[in-house]
Amino acid sequence: MSLTQEKCLKMYTDMWRIRLFEEEANRQTNLGNVVGTLHMYCGEEAVAVGVCANLRDDDYVLGTHRSHGHCIAKGAQSDKMMAELFGKATGTCRGKGGSMHVADFSLNMLGANGIVGAGIGPTTGTALASKIRGTDQVSVCFFGDGAAARGTFHEAIAMGSLWQLPVVYVCENNGYQQWVPRKNVAVVDSVADMAGSYSIPGVSVNGQDAIEVYEVIAEAVARARSGGGPSLIEARTYRFYGHSLGDEQQYRTEEEVEERKRNADPINILRDFMTERNWLTSADDDQVQQRAGDEITRAAKFAEESPWPEMGEVGTDVLFDAKEVA
Amino acid sequence: MSLTQEKCLKMYTDMWRIRLFEEEANRQTNLGNVVGTLHMYCGEEAVAVGVCANLRDDDYVLGTHRSHGHCIAKGAQSDKMMAELFGKATGTCRGKGGSMHVADFSLNMLGANGIVGAGIGPTTGTALASKIRGTDQVSVCFFGDGAAARGTFHEAIAMGSLWQLPVVYVCENNGYQQWVPRKNVAVVDSVADMAGSYSIPGVSVNGQDAIEVYEVIAEAVARARSGGGPSLIEARTYRFYGHSLGDEQQYRTEEEVEERKRNADPINILRDFMTERNWLTSADDDQVQQRAGDEITRAAKFAEESPWPEMGEVGTDVLFDAKEVA
Amino acid sequence: MTVMAFNEALREALHEEMARDESVFVMGEDVITHGGPYKVTDGVAEKFPGRIFETPIAEAGIVGLGVGAAMAGMNPVIEIMYLDFITCAMDEVVNQAAKMRYMTGGQASVPMVVRLPCGVGRLLAAQHSQIMESWFMHVPGLQVVVPSTPADGKGLLKTAIRSPDPVMFFEYKRTYTHKGEVPEGEYLIPFGKADVKREGEDVTVIAIGPMVQKSLEAAVLLEDEGYDIEIVDPRTLSPLDTETICESVRKTGRVVVCGEDSSFAGSVSEIAAMIAESCFSDLKAPIVRVGSPHVPMPFSAELVKHVVPEAANVVSAVNRVMS
Amino acid sequence: MTVMAFNEALREALHEEMARDESVFVMGEDVITHGGPYKVTDGVAEKFPGRIFETPIAEAGIVGLGVGAAMAGMNPVIEIMYLDFITCAMDEVVNQAAKMRYMTGGQASVPMVVRLPCGVGRLLAAQHSQIMESWFMHVPGLQVVVPSTPADGKGLLKTAIRSPDPVMFFEYKRTYTHKGEVPEGEYLIPFGKADVKREGEDVTVIAIGPMVQKSLEAAVLLEDEGYDIEIVDPRTLSPLDTETICESVRKTGRVVVCGEDSSFAGSVSEIAAMIAESCFSDLKAPIVRVGSPHVPMPFSAELVKHVVPEAANVVSAVNRVMS
């Protein structure tokens, strides 16, 4: 898919929608409306939008504990997502999953996941399903740099390669694994360098630049869709917030974070790109932000006004309810 | 350690001891004295002896389901091993382990293992112990090419590298994983090529040639012992028997096996090497075989005449018996 | 009805389901080469090309792929060569497959069958002889199925493959060669429905898997002692048919619960606890459990015979509840 | 005696044992940076440099290394950030650590402690709230320890670290901040010794982990109803102190078994089954279990409150066995 103004605008808009969604969720946490925890994606938005702009609705996406951005970029509704974070009955998962399990199966967004590295096998499995059925759906797996250490990475990618499955493995390397800098616990810097062990292409991109992500992923998706097998793409990125809410971030300096916000905010980088091409006026920009802001305000209102799940919900969805069978 | 005639003779002798031990165990299976199953090591002996000739008694070795050779090369007694295969009370594991769990902790041979790939983490752990204690013991892990697919390979080797532990990872690539040719299920040919993912040296050697194995391992052991961290060594080898007893071997031709036996028998290869150097006369050779044969005959007799474990053994060794505490 | 071995009955069920539904496929180690060690997947590669995948040795990967394929609407039937190796894929089974429907508020369905050859077979010691039914019973979202006869094997495997939720399907290795009559063609056994394998008046013996056969043998011996025992085979441990069990207990007032696995925190413990809670007033005697001692499986044949429970253990348990 | 929080008591035990024995070391994710999420390993890096290892995210690797280090004579104390992640290392726990001594005929010793923060804490849903005590009880070769107070936490962790065999050490996340008196210095609690946390005449309440505190609360409420309950805290589920439990049951004749985990095939089931087998003639009423319903942990606070058992559940169970 070639890069158009429209596509850029969509990516730009979605980055704002993600950013504002999370900032609102954070605010709602302080108000006590969102409980549990949030793994903020802010700063990494270019990866989600750059990847998902290459996908069709019927392509599969699986995420991580840090998946608000993946969900929104794949098309999930912010109001239902916010309601999920509140634990309300109107949430994407009817309040049963929360932030770490947001999913929208109608969009083949098969869910965030609370277990690091646990999505890599299942995404390879959705790709296997497409291969068996002979469809041209592509599967995309997001995972962190920490997840690349897990055995699931090793086992699943090898099978993706063995059967030449239509899957793109997207590692979001944000340089940290919870409270530990990657360099303290990893022996290779770039996760893309591990691709050789699986005989698949490995590419590292600047994950702050939506355009760069978009173009590299475009190639990987095209390869996957046409039967050329998997790719491993590392997007080097940075998270602006702590690992999860309440993180004191003793492992990095405020200066480091401020510097990244100043020089590597993916929203600014895409804005500059579009402005240079006259693809975005300042009025357009205002409108994008205004609309995204309104949407998120509505989402919070929707979540707040939504009912709690009923007590009986505790016992449903454990198994398929036989009564529902035709 | 430099290669001496004595060392060669030791390796040559141990290869015969392994070969005859297994052939006897096989015979005893047909007699109904050995039950369960055997994973025959015949054909791969050069790996075990080439590795262990570089080790001290206090160096750690962990094995696989196919570990008769590793045990003998590390110094385990063939009579107790045979008794273990019989399930007798005098066995290395008092009859509780059998062929897949032969171990001799007095030699720091910490055991064969029935779970593919399960020794890689623990061997990295024995190396961690040496590092913490500040000893210069080296740890060696044997594992098959099939094991390289497991997550444990990926997780443990990365930690071995991260902490620069004194460990040598020895992959015995015999081209098969139970009944499946490696090429059907693996996406890289040489396991050594995966070393890059862990920033450690990876070397592939001819596993039929004890000398080649010896020299490459000598370097890896020296590096490990002097604080230079781990290595991944792939020994390309071949098993002369089926995966385990009773294997019909539909997955390979008899010609293939015969050709390998003819051209790649590690015993012949080392014999030729020694003969060329006048390190082994034909009389020496006869003596080696004679002695090994006698030893194994005695081992079988010992096993046969040994008592069965008493019924009460069922319940011991589950936990350390508190009564034994001083 | 045809007489066939347990593994043949399973193979028949698998073939029938694969013919019926294109979304059923097979994955596992060595499943093509010899149809797996127990030949349950034999012939699949020839009859259903492209629907069987022989994998690297990577159980976490195998089950992980299965979860994804299932969420995408396929029906994977996975063979774990020995149950013991499922320990390498517990996250995939427990945190992924079992919880996916719940965590997504009902959006996900994981129609995956995990076949688990278990228990002693050839003597292969502690890492190749486990059972662990109670682990999976304890995980909400999983169904735990334990057929004891070829007919049950066929009927339950077909139901398992059609189930919209994950099934842990236990196949006792020692029973693969057991023969029995098996209904031809369409034959489905519902989950959560115990089967009274023998009617009797004096003692309820609840028997799991191979203990059904051993209890039947014990029943013959006990007849001579004048005891008429009823044998209830739960067939599925989760869901557990508490109704049929309690009905039998109400009749006899005496209970023996038999499994081949260690009883300590084992599947038999749940059944005993349930009865002690639900049928207390009907009980005339202690609830006695029969199972292995709480030890790893030893290798030596001389030791193994003191571990695996046999008909004699059932006999003495019945004597205990009758005394 | 000093008053301290549960996590502080554990930290004290760990520091004391590391000072006492050079072979004790710590391994886990994020154990240096903040002393782990619950600060149990706080200060170790400073006081015992070279004896704490912050790892990649690789639970199978972590426990695997622990097994090897332990076999080589070290005493690893491993933190699994959340119990749920132990699913990624079940082979290492179950097939390696637990069975090594047995399979090697007594040659191997695996003195490893695996610390398992478990249960609900902040609301993190199904993959961050599990307990699974019964899984590990069912594995011969493992010891399962569940402290319910800061003092027990200290005494049991010190014993665990000195044990020559692997210990699965359960730490309920919600109790980390609970305070209590803790003996200073050397304080060891033997395994297999239950503690009667309250004496009473009418009902034996066997309570695990946080249910001890909730049962104590229930006892106060039940006093008003005229019921005098005895609370037995097993402290170690394997080995299980059947003697102390049965002694109490013989006295009261009525039993409630309480755990926070799902009861179905849970730790409470073993205790109930044991009593139904060993103390039948002493029983005057059904054995009632208190636990979570058999569902994954939901996220919504509104749902969670219907899952986790509280003092009120103990009260109604006692009422049931008294009626």
Ligand SMILES: Cc1ncc(C[n+]2csc(CCOP(=O)(O)OP(=O)(O)O)c2C)c(N)n1
């Ligand atoms: C198997 C497993 N181990 C540990 C954790 C706890 N944990 C949650 S997120 C995280 C860090 C993940 O790092 P990375 O994969 O780089 O993703 P990031 O948070 O940086 O996006 C950890 C250790 C977990 N959820 N699952």
Ligand SMILES: Cc1ncc(C[n+]2csc(CCOP(=O)(O)OP(=O)(O)O)c2C)c(N)n1
């Ligand atoms: C985790 C696990 N999965 C499967 C098996 C069954 N199994 C035993 S040996 C073997 C093949 C191992 O192949 P490889 O590692 O190449 O060793 P080789 O037998 O060739 O020496 C398999 C699949 C096992 N023991 N453990």
Ligand SMILES: [Mg+2]
């Ligand atoms: Mg990261």
Ligand SMILES: [Mg+2]
């Ligand atoms: Mg091999």
